[in-house]
Amino acid sequence: MKVYLDNNATTIVDPHVFAEMEPYFVQRYGNPNSLHLFASETHPALKDAMEKIYAGIHAPKEDSVVITSCATESNNWVLKSIYFEQILTGKKNHIIISEVEHPSVIATAKFIESMGCKVTYLPINHEGIIDAQTVRDTITDKTALVSVMWANNETGAIFPVEEIGEICAEHNVPFHTDAVQAIGKLPVDVQTFNVDYLTFSAHKFHGPKGVGALYIKKGKELIPLLHGGSQMGGYRSGTLNVPGIVGMGKAMEQAVDSLDYEMEDVREMRDTFEDELLKIEDTFVVTPREKRTPNTILISFRGIEGESMLWDLNRAGIGASTGSACASEDLEANSVMEAIGAAEDLAHTAIRFSLSRYTTQEELDYTLDVVRKAVERLRGISSTYSYAPEGHESGLDAH
Numbered sequence: 275m276k277v278y279l280d281n282n283a284t285t286i287v288d289p290h291v292f293a294e295m296e297p298y299f300v301q302r303y304g305n306p307n308s309l310h311l312f313a314s315e316t317h318p319a320l321k322d323a324m325e326k327i328y329a330g331i332h333a334p335k336e337d338s339v340v341i342t343s344c345a346t347e348s349n350n351w352v353l354k355s356i357y358f359e360q361i362l363t364g365k366k367n368h369i370i371i372s373e374v375e376h377p378s379v380i381a382t383a384k385f386i387e388s389m390g391c392k393v394t395y396l397p398i399n400h401e402g403i404i405d406a407q408t409v410r411d412t413i414t415d416k417t418a419l420v421s422v423m424w425a426n427n428e429t430g431a432i433f434p435v436e437e438i439g440e441i442c443a444e445h446n447v448p449f450h451t452d453a454v455q456a457i458g459k460l461p462v463d464v465q466t467f468n469v470d471y472l473t474f475s476a477h478k479f480h481g482p483k484g485v486g487a488l489y490i491k492k493g494k495e496l497i498p499l500l501h502g503g504s505q506m507g508g509y510r511s512g513t514l515n516v517p518g519i520v521g522m523g524k525a526m527e528q529a530v531d532s533l534d535y536e537m538e539d540v541r542e543m544r545d546t547f548e549d550e551l552l553k554i555e556d557t558f559v560v561t562p563r564e565k566r567t568p569n570t571i572l573i574s575f576r577g578i579e580g581e582s583m584l585w586d587l588n589r590a591g592i593g594a595s596t597g598s599a600c601a602s603e604d605l606e607a608n609s610v611m612e613a614i615g616a617a618e619d620l621a622h623t624a625i626r627f628s629l630s631r632y633t634t635q636e637e638l639d640y641t642l643d644v645v646r647k648a649v650e651r652l653r654g655i656s657s658t659y660s661y662a663p664e665g666h667e668s669g670l671d672a673h
């Protein structure tokens with residue numbers, strides 16, 4: 275049996291999405307910017323897809339949604355544009371991000387930090403969540419940008435973007451949120467709170483890899499990251515990825531249509547699965563489930579290296595992760611577990627299960643059986659593990 279439980283890393287392309295994309299690979303394959311019928315026959319689909327994408331985040335027509343290659347590009351673009359326009363010119367000298375942003379934000383922040391920008395890395399609290407007050411405490415009249423993700427990819431923790439948006443508006447500081455883990459899991463409406471830039475990526479909500487986007491509020495224009503053929507109104511050069519945009523549009527439409535299922539049925543499956551996992555001795559989940567996206571569990575099995583657990587899961591045909599896919603190669607502790615101050619023997623034991631609307635109860639039942647056997651096997655061969663009752667020095671409440 276093969277079970278895919280790593281949907282925060284990437285998702286299967288929805289069959290309806292693939293069907294909508296296929297003609298733009300093999301029939302209507304023209305370059306939209308050419309001046310002939312092979313180009314013009316792609317335009318209706320592009321227009322329709324953009325309308326679906328705008329509708330999916332409730333973006334008004336006067337605002338911009340620029341197609342990029344991925345969320346990593348979108349995140350780089352925001353921070354580097356702000357750097358060129360605000361920091362390099364000396365108008366401002368500071369940006370604020372959270373310490374658990376995706377590497378595409380953190381690494382870019384560190385890059386511009388090396389170029390002279392001051393960066394505040396907001397800490398997360400014991401529940402793995404950003405306290406909006408920390409934004410208010412650190413924002414100044416020299417702050418050029420606040421960038422805080424909507425939901426964390428490792429824990430699923432939902433951050434207070436509405437409150438942070440208000441603080442940014444009070445101080446007239448642009449606010450960017452990386453909404454990659456929110457689209458398709460939470461209602462996203464850029465008109466219900468103050469947000470100037472919003473990042474998303476199609477392959478996180480059953481669209482194709484290689485296509486992302488950046489929402490840009492009118493009046494908050496950025497300088498281009500990529501110059502060239504002046505596509506996207508000069509905002510982002512490069513031949514349009516027609517099948518990718520068509521796919522993202524259909525995926526966005528499907529994500530909105532499936533949101534109730536995601537927030538109710540997927541959540542219920544996740545909660546039941548998590549309840550069963552927490553019946554295993556010495557297991558810990560950081561963020562309370564009501565403060566998480568409906569599909570994510572980051573659970574620690576004390577005394578078991580995350581990679582060892584992944585190996586047992588993989589042998590049984592189950593795909594999960596120890597945290598974000600980007601960090602999977604190194605044997606470092608889970609960054610979020612470290613950030614909340616989890617003891618060493620916990621920080622290396624986290625496993626991320628992330629469900630989707632395609633996950634079945636049968637798959638979760640099978641996974642639970644495999645996890646129970648893996649825990650017994652791995653703790654049985656451990657030379658250090660011994661069960662710690664309530665109040666273990668990890669500081670997390672044992673279950």
Ligand SMILES: Cc1ncc(COP(=O)(O)O)c(CN[C@@H](CS)C(=O)O)c1O
Nearest residue numbers: 283344345346376427454475598599600
């Ligand atoms: C919050 C957030 N922001 C940006 C990205 C990058 O998306 P791309 O379209 O692949 O560039 C991701 C992708 N997170 C994957 C791969 S590292 C994970 O396993 O958690 C993300 O979760």
